[in-house]
Amino acid sequence: MTLDAQGTNATACAGLNGQVPRCDHIARLPAVEYGPPECKECLLLGQTWTRLLVCLTCGWVACSDDSQGGHAKAHYRETDHPVVSVMEPRSTWRWCYIHRRTV
Structure with a gap:
């Protein structure tokens, strides 16, 4: 077992080939219905x-960071x-705000 600086099992947290930590948030996502394709605040x-973008926890739809x-x-x-x-047909792109990367 390999430990990181905090003493946690780094091997268990590693991604493919030990490149990046896995995002456990994906496994905890419920099935949700998406809201209408619009940003209500905008x-x-x-x-x-x-x-x-659509929140995969509750289905809330809002504009992306590159929007005003x-x-x-x-x-x-x-x-x-x-x-x-992202609210685009057939897209598999997902972003984790906690890990600040695509997952």
């Missing part, structure tokens, strides 16, 4: 969005819901 403020409002990240900060996906 609509209220008269803003437009670049792309929409960045409301998806604001949702994460308010709720601690860690993983989002």
